[in-house]
Amino acid sequence: MNPRRKKRLTLAVALVFGLGATIGLMLYALSQNMDLFYTPTELVQGKPDGTKPEVGQRLRIGGMVVEGSVKRDPQSLIVTFEVADVGPAVTITYNGILPDLFREGQGIVAQGVLVNSTTIEAHEVLAKHDEEYMPPEIAEAMKKTHEPLQYSDEQKQGRVQ
Structure with a gap:
């Protein structure tokens, strides 16, 4: 093999190796930042395709806060509550200030780490x-500035446009 071909071959092999290493590192980084969404039933029983999260895996879970399950630690900001859908409930522990809209019977989405199969x-x-939510300040401002429309009887019956 002449030196020119050898140099080209070495360059091509190095380029392919470098490209492969770059793609491999990118895929590894993306897999570390991926949060999969589960419902409480899917978390406990597994998804229909058979996948089930492992302990220590980052994930998101969504469901309704179970009535009577919210327990607050009086010494700290730690709150423990259960989330359920149509199946089993999952316990969530959170250390921080909960959103203003958080309450029992309300839908939530939590992002965190699986500690054990149900926690x-x-x-x-x-x-x-829900989509009909309006902050109280905006609702009050709209009441003051927008008067309800007044329709005549003819307009109500659809005779006049």
Whole structure:
């Protein structure tokens, strides 16, 4: 093999190796930052495709806060509560200030680490609300500035446009 071909071959092999290493490192980094979403039933029983999270895995879980399950530590900000959907409940422990919309019977999404098969240590809790929610300040301002529309009887019956 002449020196010119040998140099090209070495360069091509180095390029392929470098590209492979770069792609491998990118995939590894992405897998470390991926948070999979589970419902409480999927967390306990596994997803339909058979996947089940492992202890120590980062994940997100969403469900309804079980009535009567919220327990607050009086000495700290630690709150423990249960989240359920149609199946078994999962215990979530959170150390911090919960969102204003958090309450029993309300939907939440928690992001954290699986401690055991039915316990999650959350580092973020998001409270969900329905699409009709309006902050009280905005509702009050709208009442003051917007008068309800007045329709005549003809307009109500659809005769006049």
